[in-house]
Amino acid sequence: xxxxxxxxxxxxxxxxxxxxxxxxxxxxxxxxxxxxxxxxxxxxxxxxxxxxxxxxxxxxxxxxxxxxxxxxxxxxxxxxxxxxxxxxxxxxxxxxxxxxxxxxxxxxxxxxxxxxxxxxxxxxxxxxxxxxxxxxxxxxxxxxxxxxxxxxxxxxxxxxxxxxxxxxxxxxxxxxxxxxxxxxxxxxxxxxxxxxxxxxxxxxxxxxxxxxxxxxxxxxxxxxxxxxxxxxxxxxxxxxxxxxxxxxxxxxxxxxxxxxxxxxxxxxxxxxxxxxxxxxxxxxxxxxxxxxxxxxxxxxxxxxxxxxxxxxxxxxxxxxxxxxxxxxxxxxxxxxxxxxxxxxxxxxxxxxxxxxxxxxxxxxxxxxxxxxxxxxxxxxxxxxxxxxxxxxxxxxxxxxxxxxxxxxxxxxxxxxxxxxxxxxxxxxxxxxxxxxxxxxxxxxxxxxxxxxxxxxxxxxxxxxxxxxxxxxxxxxxxxxxxxxxxxxxxxxxxxxxxxxxxxxxxxxxxxxxxxxxxxxxxxxxxxxxxxxxxx
Amino acid sequence: xxxxxxxxxxxxxxxxxxxxxxxxxxxxxxxxxxxxxxxxxxxxxxxxxxxxxxxxxxxxxxxxxxxxxxxxxxxxxxxxxxxxxxxxxxxxxxxxxxxxxxxxxxxxxxxxxxxxxxxxxxxxxxxxxxxxxxxxxxxxxxxxxxxxxxxxxxxxxxxxxxxxxxxxxxxxxxxxxxxxxxxxxxxxxxxxxxxxxxxxxxxxxxxxxxxxxxxxxxxxxxxxxxxxxxxxxxxxxxxxxxxxxxxxxxxxxxxxxxxxxxxxxxxxxxxxxxxxxxxxxxxxxxxxxxxxxxxxxxxxxxxxxxxxxxxxxxxxxxxxxxxxxxxxxxxxxxxxxxxxxxxxxxxxxxxxxxxxxxxxxxxxxxxxxxxxxxxxxxxxxxxxxxxxxxxxxxxxxxxxxxxxxxxxxxxxxxxxxxxxxxxxxxxxx
Numbered sequence: 001x002x003x004x005x006x007x008x009x010x011x012x013x014x015x016x017x018x019x020x021x022x023x024x025x026x027x028x029x030x031x032x033x034x035x036x037x038x039x040x041x042x043x044x045x046x047x048x049x050x051x052x053x054x055x056x057x058x059x060x061x062x063x064x065x066x067x068x069x070x071x072x073x074x075x076x077x078x079x080x081x082x083x084x085x086x087x088x089x090x091x092x093x094x095x096x097x098x099x100x101x102x103x104x105x106x107x108x109x110x111x112x113x114x115x116x117x118x119x120x121x122x123x124x125x126x127x128x129x130x131x132x133x134x135x136x137x138x139x140x141x142x143x144x145x146x147x148x149x150x151x152x153x154x155x156x157x158x159x160x161x162x163x164x165x166x167x168x169x170x171x172x173x174x175x176x177x178x179x180x181x182x183x184x185x186x187x188x189x190x191x192x193x194x195x196x197x198x199x200x201x202x203x204x205x206x207x208x209x210x211x212x213x214x215x216x217x218x219x220x221x222x223x224x225x226x227x228x229x230x231x232x233x234x235x236x237x238x239x240x241x242x243x244x245x246x247x248x249x250x251x252x253x254x255x256x257x258x259x260x261x262x263x264x265x266x267x268x269x270x271x272x273x274x275x276x277x278x279x280x281x282x283x284x285x286x287x288x289x290x291x292x293x294x295x296x297x298x299x300x301x302x303x304x305x306x307x308x309x310x311x312x313x314x315x316x317x318x319x320x321x322x323x324x325x326x327x328x329x330x331x332x333x334x335x336x337x338x339x340x341x342x343x344x345x346x347x348x349x350x351x352x353x354x355x356x357x358x359x360x361x362x363x364x365x366x367x368x369x370x371x372x373x374x375x376x377x378x379x380x381x382x383x384x385x386x387x388x389x390x391x392x393x394x395x396x397x398x399x400x401x402x403x404x405x406x407x408x409x410x411x412x413x414x415x416x417x418x419x420x421x422x423x424x425x426x427x428x429x430x431x432x433x434x435x436x437x438x439x440x441x442x443x444x445x446x447x448x449x450x451x452x453x454x455x456x457x458x459x460x461x462x463x464x465x466x467x468x469x470x471x472x473x474x475x476x477x478x479x480x481x482x483x484x485x486x487x488x489x490x491x492x493x494x495x496x497x498x499x500x501x502x503x504x505x506x507x508x509x510x511x512x513x514x515x516x517x518x519x520x521x522x523x524x525x526x527x528x529x530x531x532x533x534x535x
Numbered sequence: 536x537x538x539x540x541x542x543x544x545x546x547x548x549x550x551x552x553x554x555x556x557x558x559x560x561x562x563x564x565x566x567x568x569x570x571x572x573x574x575x576x577x578x579x580x581x582x583x584x585x586x587x588x589x590x591x592x593x594x595x596x597x598x599x600x601x602x603x604x605x606x607x608x609x610x611x612x613x614x615x616x617x618x619x620x621x622x623x624x625x626x627x628x629x630x631x632x633x634x635x636x637x638x639x640x641x642x643x644x645x646x647x648x649x650x651x652x653x654x655x656x657x658x659x660x661x662x663x664x665x666x667x668x669x670x671x672x673x674x675x676x677x678x679x680x681x682x683x684x685x686x687x688x689x690x691x692x693x694x695x696x697x698x699x700x701x702x703x704x705x706x707x708x709x710x711x712x713x714x715x716x717x718x719x720x721x722x723x724x725x726x727x728x729x730x731x732x733x734x735x736x737x738x739x740x741x742x743x744x745x746x747x748x749x750x751x752x753x754x755x756x757x758x759x760x761x762x763x764x765x766x767x768x769x770x771x772x773x774x775x776x777x778x779x780x781x782x783x784x785x786x787x788x789x790x791x792x793x794x795x796x797x798x799x800x801x802x803x804x805x806x807x808x809x810x811x812x813x814x815x816x817x818x819x820x821x822x823x824x825x826x827x828x829x830x831x832x833x834x835x836x837x838x839x840x841x842x843x844x845x846x847x848x849x850x851x852x853x854x855x856x857x858x859x860x861x862x863x864x865x866x867x868x869x870x871x872x873x874x875x876x877x878x879x880x881x882x883x884x885x886x887x888x889x890x891x892x893x894x895x896x897x898x899x900x901x902x903x904x905x906x907x908x909x910x911x912x913x914x915x916x917x918x919x920x921x922x923x924x925x926x927x928x929x930x931x932x933x934x935x936x937x938x939x940x941x942x943x944x945x946x947x948x949x950x951x952x953x954x955x956x957x958x959x960x961x962x963x964x
Contacts, residue, residue, distance in 0.1 A: 045728045046881045048922055059921040065728045087918025091887035124911050127894035151880060170723065170880070173706065175890035177880030 004070040009077060021063035021074055022050060030076055033085060033114050035092075035200045036152035037064035040265045041161055047092075047152050049114065051084045052076045060084055085118040093119075095130045095175065097147045105202030107215035111150065132178055139167075139187035141207050141269060142195060146178045149203035155179060155195040162266065162363075163189045179203065190365065193272045197255055198265070208273060209253045212246045213239065221472035222257060222526060224459050225271035226328060226452045228360075229368035231461030232256065232263035232271055233527070236453055236472045250473050251278045251453060259527050262465065268365050275453070281436040283448040284477040294446065299478065299488075306445055307492040309428060310344060313402055318345035322391050322400040325351040325380060326407030327370035329482055330457030330469070331516075332505040334372070334379045336483035336497065337406060340490055347384030348400075350391050351376040354413040366462055371452075374460035378515050392418075398425040405431045406482055407449065411438035432482060449482045450475035456502045458524060460531065467528035468521055541768055543756045543776050544749065545792040548636045554671050556678035559639035565684050567755035571647045572692045575758075580651035584754065586762025588774035590795075592629075593619055593710075593747030594822065594850045595926075596773075596839040603652050603744055605734035612741040616649055616657035617719060617733075620748045621703050621710035623662060624822035625873060626853030629778035629790050630748035634661070634668035637752070638675035642698065644751035646684060647758055649696050652744055656697050659748075660715050663703045672700050707877035711925050712745040714879065725881045726925035749778055769795030773838045777849075781807040783856035796838040803833070803856065812961075813858035817942075821850020823870050824930030826937035827863075847937070860961040863942040864949050867934060868896040869964060874931040882923040888915050889931050899946065902953030909939055909946055 003014045008021075008028050015024040022032045023039070035047035043065050051060035055073035060080065075081065092111065100106045132146035151170070156179065159168045167187045171180050181187050187195075196206040218237040225232040235255045239245070246252055254275045256267040286302035287294040297305075313320050323341050325334060334351070341349050353373045360367035370376075385391040392414065395403060403426050411419045416438065423429060423442060431443035434451045454475040458468045475481060480488075483505060487497045499505050503521065510516040515531050523529060547553045547562055559565070571580050585600030606614060618641070622630040633641055645657050661669055676698050680686040687695045701719055708714040709724035716738045718724035737743020753775055757765045766774035779791045779802050786808030793802065799820065803809065815830040820837065826847040828835075835845045842849040857866060875893035880886045892915065895908050916936055919928045939946055948956045 043728070044881075045924060046883070048883050051922060062728070084918065084922060087915075087922070088883050091883045091891070091918070094887050094891055124907075125891070126905065127891065127898070130890075150883070151886070172880070174875055174878035174880045175886055177886065 004068050004072075006068045006071075007073045009075060015068045017068060019068050021052060021054075021061075021066045021068065024068050025063065025074070025076060032063045032076055033110070033118060034064055035110055035150050036154055038154050038157075038198055038265075041154065041157040044153050044157065047088065047150060049085060049088050051088075052081055053078050082118065085114070086121060089115055089119040090121060090124075092150050094125050095147065096150075097129070097134075099148075102211070103145075103148065103202040104205045104209060104211065104215070105148070105199075109202060110200035130175060133180075137207065138181045139192055141192050141273065142187055143205050143207045143210060144179065144181075145203050145205070146180070148201050149179050150201050151177055151179065152200060153179075154198050154200065155204055158195055158198060159187075159189070162194070163191050165189055168195075190268050190270065190361070191266060191363075193269050194256065194266050206253060212249070213242070213252050217242060217245070218252055219472075220255075221453075221470050223453065223469045223472065224371060224467050225254070225267060225275070226371040226459070227268070227271040227274050227369065228366040229370060229373055229462035230263065230364050230366050231371055231459055231465065231467050231528070232267045232364060233259040233467070234267060234271070234275075236275070238453075238472050240473055249276075249279045250476075251275060261527065262461065262467075263364055266364065270359075270365065277435055278451045278453045279476075282476050283433060283436060283440070283446060283479065285448060286478065287446040289444050289446075299480075302445060302447060303489055303492040306430060307489060309402065310489075311493055314344045314346070319348065319384070319399070320401040321346045321348070322385075322395055322403050323349040324388055324391065324403065324405045324408055324410060325349065325376065327351055327353045327373040327376040328407045328452075329372065329376070330452075330455065330459060330502075331372065331375040331379060331466070331509060332457040332502050333406075333482040334376055335505055335509045336486050336499060338379055339497065340486040341404070343490070343495060347382075348391055348394065349380060350383050350385050350388045351380050352388035352408045352410060352413055354388070356412060368462060371461070372459040374462065374464055375458070375466075378460070378513060379509075392422045395426055396422045396424070400426050402426065402428045402430065405429065405439065405443070407433065409433075409437040409439045411442065432485060434479065447485055448475075448477065448479035449485065450479050454479070455481040458506070458521075461528075464531045465528045466519070466524055466531055468524045468526075540792075541776055541794060542792055543768075544633060544637075544640070544752055544778055545790075547640070548632070553636050554638050554675065556639055556675065556682060559637070560682075563759075564639050564755075565643055565679075565682075567758040568643050568646050568650075568684060569690055571650055571758050572690050572694060577651045577653060580647060580758060583757055583762040584651065587753075587757045587765035588762075588769065588772050589750065589753050589757060589765065590773055590839060591747055592749035592753075592777070592851070593712075594624065594824065594848075596849060598772075599746060599750050602734065602746070603648070605732065606652050606742045606744060607735060608653075610742050613656065613739075614652060614654045615738045615741055615743045616645060616652070616654045617712075617715060617738060617743055617745045618645060618657065618659045618748055618751055619710060619712065619715055619745055620659050620661040620665070620668070621715060622665070622748070623707040623710040624824060624851045624853055625870075626782055626819060626822045626855040627780055627851040628782070628853070629780045629851070631665055631668055632778070632790050633748055633752050634665065635671050638668075638672050639679065640752045640755060641672075641748055642675055642679050642685065644754035645698055646689065646696055647754045648744065648746070648751055650694055654744070655695050656699070658719055658738070659698065659700045660703055660709070660719055661700060662710075663705050669700055669702060676700070706879070707873075708879045708925070708927060711927065714925065715745065716743065723879070725879050726927070728924055770836070770838045770840075773840065777837070777852055779806075779837065779852045779854055781854045781856065783854075784811045784813065784858040784861075785809065785856050786811045793837075796836045796841065799833050799835050799837050799854070802837065802854065807854075807856070810856065810858055813860045815856070816859040816861060817857045817863070817866075819847075819855040819857075819934075820852070821848050822853040823855070823873065824848070824926075824933060825850045826933040827941060828937075829941045847933070858961075860957060860959055861963060862955050862957045862960050863938055863945045864896065864900055864955070865964050867938040868893070868900055870934045870938075871896050871931075874927075878927060878931075882928065884915075884919040885923045885928040885931065888919045888928070891915070892931070892935055899949050902949070904946075904950030904953070906950060908950060909943070913939060
């Protein structure tokens with residue numbers, strides 16, 4: 001890419017041609033305030049907040065619509081620029097309601113931030129504010145407050161340019177102009193939640209987050225959406241200290257995290273609102289089924305009984321145990337699982353990447369609903385069975401006394417009738433799951449596992465990019481991280497697996513598997529790393 | 536010896552059935568088109584127009600030939616001509632006369648312009664309310680096509696041209712050239728950020744010339760008589776005649792064709808018959824976007840540069856005359872209300888500022904003015920002027936600044952006394 005030299009506030013910087021002045025200024029640590037500009041959308045240039053002085057231009061120029069060229073000299077902090085920003089803020093706030101105390105955007109609102117930075121004038125407005133519609137549900141997830149809108153049209157452009165639908169529009173003219181939906185046609189699309197992220201003010205907010213928590217109470221943790229093999233980069237916004245908020249929820253919302261190579265600025269609604277499973281229908285403690293009903297047991301009891309069972313079975317015949325893993329698990333979970341069962345001499349270990357949900361599109365959503373199929377393919381090798389189908393067939397024919405299932409809801413994947421047939425001759429089913437699902441009622445031992453938000457680790461997405469997840473909060477109730485359960489079970493059986501944390505596991509993994517060679521979390525970085533040898 | 540008045544645009548207006556092609560041809564119509572196509576190449580046509588010093592008659596006064604020259608010659612895209620017939624500037628009513636009384640002059644101008652720039656499709660974006668003009672233009676296009684002045688292989692050449700009449704979408708801002716383009720494309724008339732300029736990226740993302748009706752109607756005469764002849768009529772760098780549309784308190788309101796640079800006094804007193812119903816108080820010289828001139832400032836020549844020097848602008852040359860029975864607070868409120876109503880709402884300063892100003896003025900009119908209201912309104916101006924995508928914001932600032940500063944005592948009286956001090960006041964609202 002050709003580069004040009006630009007001088008911003010006296011600092012000279014090399015900028016790729018084609019970049020605008022907002023982008024260029026960031027390179028010298030200057031943030032030019034703006035409402036209507038978004039890097040992923042076309043330029044509207046309507047908010048007039050980003051006006052800057054450009055040498056040779058008599059008027060102030062909009063930084064969003066002024067592109068770098070060789071020798072351009074730009075000033076972003078002159079009196080003239082400051083006056084312009086102050087004026088724009090005064091005009092924007094003329095009709096803005098004073099409902100910051102109850103506005104969900106409060107604390108992360110550009111109007112608030114810019115007023116503190118560039119406004120701070122005494123109000124001179126004595127006229128009547130224009131009343132508009134407030135708290136209008138415009139779709140399944142989004143609430144519109146027309147009074148808070150600054151008419152930047154970022155939502156309209158998102159809808160048109162990214163979603164490819166015209167569900168939002170600008171209505172009326174001048175100061176009566178407002179954003180709205182067309183008649184009763186709702187704002188309903190699979191990427192609808194993104195408008196709440198990109199709306200610079202509280203005009204479009206997330207109905208799911210409405211009045212739940214002040215933004216400044218939230219902590220943010222970098223993670224990866226587990227909803228499909230795209231591996232969209234996300235932030236988990238959570239807090240555990242004020243348990244009276246959000247009815248005991250820990251995860252309050254999911255926000256997209258910019259990754260130029262994976263999801264850019266966006267995520268789909270399936271991922272955004274699907275992540276609530278973290279706090280719903282969780283398995284609280286280890287359980288075992290007795291006389292048709294589940295009774296809670298302690299971890300020690302569960303470990304003891306399962307260890308006994310596995311020991312006696314493997315002593316007689318290791319091939320009487322089958323293992324079904326899930327590509328929902330991290331590489332670290334999968335590696336420890338593989339090692340644990342292989343150490344017991346078990347060979348029939350496979351993963352099931354079957355899901356009845358096949359919805360996909362040509363933007364972000366993949367047909368493969370697992371975040372780590374690639375990882376499973378790389379780690380679960382040399383199995384005694386070619387597929388989970390074959391493994392289930394063997395179970396049906398009475399090959400296994402025990403089936404150990406980690407993370408895969410086989411009933412949902414293969415249908416209840418088929419699975420009941422397959423499990424008929426299996427004496428003991430051990431299930432390790434984070435949430436109640438269609439398979440959990442069928443198991444004999446139920447071990448509570450952590451969700452992706454409660455552990456660290458890595459996933460490999462559809463194009464072979466390894467990305468890391470970070471732990472947002474500890475596993476709920478008595479649940480434990482999948483690999484940890486197996487390490488502890490191994491210990492119960494007298495076998496030490498020397499893993500105290502994910503680093504230990506990845507280190508070993510990187511030594512044993514060519515694809516993971518010399519990997520560590522530092523190298524993976526926050527935007528992930530494309531693995532070598534991945535076609 | 537009195538000089539014969541020069542009539543270029545109005546020369547056929549007195550003829551019976553002047554809007555028919557027969558009448559037009561009988562008076563030498565379409566000769567210029569024939570001359571252009573048969574005797575000149577496109578560059579020569581463009582050169583003549585450049586030489587003529589023809590400035591855009593829509594309001595901005597940009598030299599027409601120069602504008603045409605900005606259209607890239609090497610582009611492989613189609614090129615378009617958009618004739619701005621939206622005529623929405625209050626106080627302006629000249630284009631309607633051209634279109635109803637002499638539509639063929641406009642069509643001939645369109646054909647010559649298109650020939651010069653290499654255009655094969657032209658749109659007349661016409662104000663929706665101009666129902667009569669729309670019908671007349673449509674008939675005229677059929678007539679011209681039938682005689683092969685338009686359509687395919689015009690006059691046996693390989694030059695083709697289709698003209699479409701497109702009815703406007705009813706907003707003032709659709710008369711702004713990029714707002715017009717958006718509207719023509721079927722979108723909201725919201726002006727575009729420039730650059731790129733329409734000459735490079737215009738309608739349907741193709742190079743586009745946008746000119747006012749009057750500008751285009753001048754072209755046949757320029758080709759017929761030569762650019763130098765046209766330039767010789769007006770003043771330096773501003774050639775030809777101009778249609779001055781006089782309205783308000785004059786005895787003979789109407790459209791007057793006079794050489795560019797004719798004195799305002801002459802227009803008002805010799806042609807428009809002098810001030811009616813009182814003494815001259817103020818004149819808005821170029822549609823309401825132009826700053827108001829107090830009576831004492833009215834001794835000026837009406838060309839782009841002279842009016843600019845006097846602190847206003849020639850604009851569309853829609854001259855609005857006010858006598859001393861007009862309340863200037865009411866007059867400015869009338870203007871502010873228009874701008875508040877017509878701002879497209881795109882840019883923050885214009886959208887909010889126009890409405891705020893209207894509200895303050897309304898309050899003053901109702902006797903609820905505050906002593907700092909005038910300062911507040913004046914303080915908006917630097918925040919609006921030059922800070923928006925199009926010139927609408929600037930157009931709003933001119934009247935506000937000029938009315939308040941030039942007639943400050945009237946505004947102050949309203950604020951302090953809560954009423955008007957004009958005796959025998961005319962009701963203009």
